Amino acid sequence: MSQLTVLERLEILADAAKYDASCASSGTTKRNSKGGKGIGSTEGMGICHAYAPDGRCISLLKILLTNHCVFDCHYCVNRKSSNTRRARFTPQEVVDLTLSFYRRNYIEGLFLSSGIVKSSSHTMEQLIEVARILREEHDFRGYIHLKTIPEADPELVAQAGLYADRVSINVELPTVAGLTRLAPDKSAPQIEGAMGSLKEAIVEAKDARKRFRHAPKFAPAGQSTQMIVGADAATDADIVGRASTLYDRFRLRRVYYSAFSPIPDASAVLPLKRPPLMREHRLYQSDWLMRFYGFAPHEVQQAAGSDGMLPLDVDPKLAWALRFRGDFPVDVNRAPREKLLRVPGLGVKAVNALVAARRQRRLRLADVGKLTVSIAKVRPFIVTEDWRPIMLTDRVDLQTLLVPAAKPAQMELFA
C-alpha cells in the first residue's frame, strides 16, 4: 500500500469524524499559559473558530486516530463492511497537527475519537497517548475531548479523564432494540456501565478537590453523549424520555442529537428516508425546555402528538402552550418566574429582565415588546397593565395566527 501523505490522511480522518455532533469547548476549568512552557487557555466560554456551510461550528480539531474498525455498525461510515478509504495517524502526528492549528488560532483544542483496531483497550491506549504527549510533553493547556470506548479496560477510561476536559461515550441509539439491530457489536448494558463509572469518577474527583486543593482534576467539563435520530423507529417522546433518564442517571452535561444523514456507501439495513433536520432542532429545543425552563420530561412528551412526535411546524414550547391553554394568559406583573418561563416567545433572559423591571413599575405591552423578539407571538399568552387577550386563547385558529402559513414547501429533491 502506498503511503498516504498527512494531507490525504487528514482528509480521510476528518471526513470520518464529522458525524459526531459535539464540538463544545466550554464549561471546563479556567486555565492559561502564563508561567508555563506551552500554550493554551480555557476561559469558561467556548469559542467557535469557524462555521462550516452545514451550520455547525468548528471549535476543535475533530478527527479519528484511525478509521479502521472491527465493528460493523450499520449507521457508521467506518464500519468494517464499508467500502471507504482507510487511514491512520500516529499519536505524534495528531499532536503536531493540533499544536500547529492551535498556534494559528484555528481551534480551541482537540476532539479525538477512533475506530476500534486490534482491541478496545489497545485503541483506548493510543487515544490516551495523544492526550498524554499534549499535556505532559508540550504543556498544552487548551481543550481536550476524548471519546471513550466502553469496551476498554476501566483503568484506561479512568486515565483518560485525567488528561481530558471532557469524556464522552455515545449511546448511539435511543432504544436497546435499535442498538441491537444497527450496532450488533455494541451492548447497551456495557455502554451504560461505562457511563456510570465515568460519572462516579467525576463526582469522586470533584469531592476530593473540595477537601484537597491539589487532588487531580477528572474531566472537569463532564461527560456527554450522542444519539442518532431517525435511524430506528424511536419516537420523539421515546428520545426525550431516554435523554432525561441519561441526564439523571449519569449527570451528563449534554446529550447531542444527530439526525441520521446519508453517508457514502450506506448499509442496506438503514432507512431510506432521512429525518428532516427540523426534527433534530425540535429535539434540541425540548432538551432546552428540560434543562433551562423547568419542564418535566412528561410535560415535554405532552407537547408531542398522539404518534409521539413533536410537531415540526411549531416549537415544543408553543405546542405545549396550545395544548394547555387553561394555564394562560399569565400576568407579567404578578406571575412567578416559573410561570413566565412557560410563555412561548419569552426566553430566560427576557424573563429575568421582566422580573427585574417589574420591581420598578407596572409593565405595559410596549415594555414587554422591547424585551422580546416578537410581541405578536407573546401577546395571546400574557396580561400586562394595558393588555388582556380576549378569548384569544380559546380560538381554534390560534396556531395559524401565530405561525405564518407555511411557505409552499419545496418538493424534495430526492423524494
Add this chain to the structure above:
Amino acid sequence: MKPFRDMRLSGAFRIELAAPDDFEGWRDAARRMVRADVPPDRITWESPADQGADLFAHGGRRLPSPPADAPQPRVSRDFLQLAQSVILHSDSKRFSLLYRVLWRLQSCPRLMEDKADADVRSMEDLARQVRRDIHKMRAFVRFRSMEDEGMERYVAWFEPEHHILRANAGFFVRRFTTMQWSILTPRGTLHWDGTALQEGPPATRADAPSGDPVEVLWRKYYASIFNPARLKVGAMLKEMPRKYWKNMPEAALIPELIAGAQAREAQMVKAGEHDFGDRPQSLGAIGEAILACRRCEIGCNGTRAVMGEGPSSAPLMIVGEQPGDSEEEQGRPFVGPAGRLLHSHLEEAGISDERTYVTNAVKHFKFVPRGKRRLHQNPTAKEIDVCRWWLDGERVMVKPHLVLALGASAARSLLGKTVSVQKVRGEPQMLDDGSELWITTHPSYLLRLQDNGRAEEEIKFANDLRKVAARLAELSGAD
C-alpha cells in the same frame, strides 16, 4: 448658584478624550460634570476617532469646577460594568448616552434594573455588539507564521468593528504566552515578545504575511469536516457573516462547497438507494421480482436469479449462501454437489422435503470466469445486506417455526451481523418474528475438506441436523 446658570446660557462644553476607548478619562470628566450640575445636552464628547461637528461648542473653554461640597455622583455597579463595554463601541454617540444615563441615575438610582427603559436598552445593545466583536476577534484572528530575526513570529491581520483591540489583548497574552505574536489592525497594533506587550500605530493588510504553509492543511480540514448532506447556509452566515471572510483562509472554499453539496448528497443517496417499493405479496411475485433486481453488482452480472423452493407454509426454512453453477443453470436451489450432500444428510436426520423450504441469502450467482468454468465467489457483507430484503419477504410469507442458516453468509443475512459459525452453531437464537434460528456450516465447506477433517466436520454437521430435527418435532408438536 449664579455661575452655573450663566454657564448653561453660554453654550456647550466640549470634552476631548485621549483615546476612543478611554474609560478613565470619560469617568473623570463625567464625574466632574455631574458634580457641577451640567445637563447632558450641554456637553459634546470627542475622541481622536470621534470628531464631533458641533461648531458652537466652546473648544478652549475651561471645564467648570464643581463646588467643593457637591456630593460624589451615585452610580450602580451594573452601570459601571456595562459602561466599560459600551465605551468600546464605534458609535460616536456612546459618550453622551453614558453621560445621560449617569445623569438620570442621580435622581433614579435603580434605573439600570429597568431593562425596558430606552436608554438602558441602548446601552445593553451597544454592549452586546461590543462583546460580540470581542468574541469574534478571539475566534477569527488567523495567525501566519513568519521568520523574524531568526525567531518564529505569528502575525495576524484583523479588522475589528469597534475599539476592542486593547481590551482584547489580555486574552491573546494569556493564551499564547510563550509565542511571539503581533496583531495588526487599521486602528492600531499589538506586539507580544513573550514578556511584554507593546502597542503600535495602525497598520495595513500589506504589513502582514500573505500566507502560511499550514493553511493548506487547515483548508483541507475545513472542507472535510463539512457534511454536504446537511447544508444550512443561513446558520453559518448568522455566526460567521461575510464581512469576516476576507481575512479567513478557509472562507475562500465556501462558495465551492455550497455549490457542490447537492451533487455530493445526491450521489450518496443514489449509491445507498435500495428503495424496493412495496414488497410483493406472494412467493410467486417475489420470484418474478428478483429476476429484475439490479440493486447490487451480482444482480447486474447477467445471471438468472434463483428463487427458494418448497411448501409455502413449511415449518422449516433452510437458508444457504447463493446459487452455484448448477443452480443458476437449472434455476433451482440446492441441486448441485453441495445440494446433493445436504439432501442426503436431511434424509438421514429424518427431515422430509415436504416440510422444508430451501432458499439462499443472495439470489444471484457471484463468480469469476476461469476458462470455461465459473468459480464461486463469496458475496460481500453489503451484497448480503441488500438481498436481505427478499429473504425477509420469504420469511414473512412462509412463517417457518425454525430457520436453519448454512454458513456465515446466511447467518449474516438473518442476524444483520457477521458471526463465527463455529462459535454459534448448535445454540438456537430467537429472531424478531419469534422463530428460532439455528446456525451450522455450509455443505460446500464439507466438500472442500479432505479425509479426517471432513469426516469430523460431517459428524458435527449431522449432529446439528439431528438437533434441528428434534427441535422441529418439539415445535410442531406444540402447535
